[in-house]
Amino acid sequence: MKNYNISIIKGDGIGPEIIDEAIKVLDAVAKVCDFTMSYKEYLMGGIAIDETGVPLPEETVVGVLDSDACLFGAIGGEKWDKLDRSLRPETGLLSFRKQVGVYANLRPAVVYNELLNASTLKPEVIKNCDIMVVRELIGGIYFGEPRGNDGQKAFNTMVYTREEVLRIGKKAFELAMSRDKKLCSVDKANVLDVSQLWREVMSELSKDYPEVELTHIYIDNALMQLVRNPKQFDVIVTGNIFGDILSDAASMVVGSIGLLASASLGDKTAVYEPIHGSAPDITGQGIANPIATIQSAAMMLRHSLGEEKAASLIEKAIKGVLKDGYRTKDISLFDAKEILNTSKMGDIIASYVKK
Ligand code: IPM
Ligand code: MG
Numbered sequence: 001m002k003n004y005n006i007s008i009i010k011g012d013g014i015g016p017e018i019i020d021e022a023i024k025v026l027d028a029v030a031k032v033c034d035f036t037m038s039y040k041e042y043l044m045g046g047i048a049i050d051e052t053g054v055p056l057p058e059e060t061v062v063g064v065l066d067s068d069a070c071l072f073g074a075i076g077g078e079k080w081d082k083l084d085r086s087l088r089p090e091t092g093l094l095s096f097r098k099q100v101g102v103y104a105n106l107r108p109a110v111v112y113n114e115l116l117n118a119s120t121l122k123p124e125v126i127k128n129c130d131i132m133v134v135r136e137l138i139g140g141i142y143f144g145e146p147r148g149n150d151g152q153k154a155f156n157t158m159v160y161t162r163e164e165v166l167r168i169g170k171k172a173f174e175l176a177m178s179r180d181k182k183l184c185s186v187d188k189a190n191v192l193d194v195s196q197l198w199r200e201v202m203s204e205l206s207k208d209y210p211e212v213e214l215t216h217i218y219i220d221n222a223l224m225q226l227v228r229n230p231k232q233f234d235v236i237v238t239g240n241i242f243g244d245i246l247s248d249a250a251s252m253v254v255g256s257i258g259l260l261a262s263a264s265l266g267d268k269t270a271v272y273e274p275i276h277g278s279a280p281d282i283t284g285q286g287i288a289n290p291i292a293t294i295q296s297a298a299m300m301l302r303h304s305l306g307e308e309k310a311a312s313l314i315e316k317a318i319k320g321v322l323k324d325g326y327r328t329k330d331i332s333l334f335d336a337k338e339i340l341n342t343s344k345m346g347d348i349i350a351s352y353v354k355k
Helices: 015-033 046-052 058-065 089-100 113-118 162-177 193-206 219-228 240-254 291-303 308-323 342-352
Strands: 002-011 035-041 069-074 104-110 130-136 182-187 213-218 235-238 261-265 270-274
Touching (some): 002 058, 015 291, 015 308, 015 342, 104 162, 104 291, 182 240, 219 235, 261 291, 291 308
Parallel strands (some): 069 270, 182 213
Antiparallel strands (some): 104 130
């Protein structure tokens, strides 16, 4: 029987609670589809600072690179907010992404028609909306040198090389080929040199993908278009900081941030995580929504393990549970039949996983 080695980073806050539910569902789907999963846990974030003194122990990077894929919860919390930047949980996360080389961050914003009322946008504007945001994750202003702050002057540098833009561009064009063949590249080419290069490279690449319709828009207009008429988009590709901003906005098209998954892909490994954070305000109360993490586990089955059937069984189970009116607290205002805690939501999704 096929076995997959999965590295697990539970992290801080609600991280451990939601990861446990995703593992429950993974085990259920493995049984149905005849494969097995082995898990190994690693530390990152605040818990790593507490236990080892640093937010990203070397062992975590080695362990993740050695696994078939990594399932990640969330990191950070008030307790570590006052630490020097080099020691903060977020610095550990950025350094982790860079060291394991996950350059392509896929953030799907797919509306569950069962939960149309969860969005603040009108149901007819979002019904059947299915957008894939592709964010470059290990370059741009997040990592550019030089950078600094001496109290009088502070600066960061936005850099992209042709090579980096080509790499993320190819990924986005390939995704567009597997979907509706529409790719929108988002930049600020009316102001930034780095965006001019970005735009040039995307246009050159489009010659290799003649079936894909490529458009370019500026980041400010992109956000406006996203809330005006999200269904005009299929795949969106953009750089690190624009993607950070745009993907949060896209998540609100869908409604609850507790529903949204992500995949970070590289040449060596891939990391799957919910896009919400560690939610310290609700930690330990058993009310966190595990669906984003369970959906991330489905993406892991699809993109890293080649288990498409298992991935779609999980997605079907999530939809079935929502359709039958089961809700966690964050989505309980909308057509709820029964409100479940985190663990019961995991149980019921696992029980809906059937061939
Ligand atoms: C995200 C987060 C991170 C980012 C933070 C926590 C560093 O906002 O994954 O979107 O900016 O990349
Ligand atoms: Mg963000």
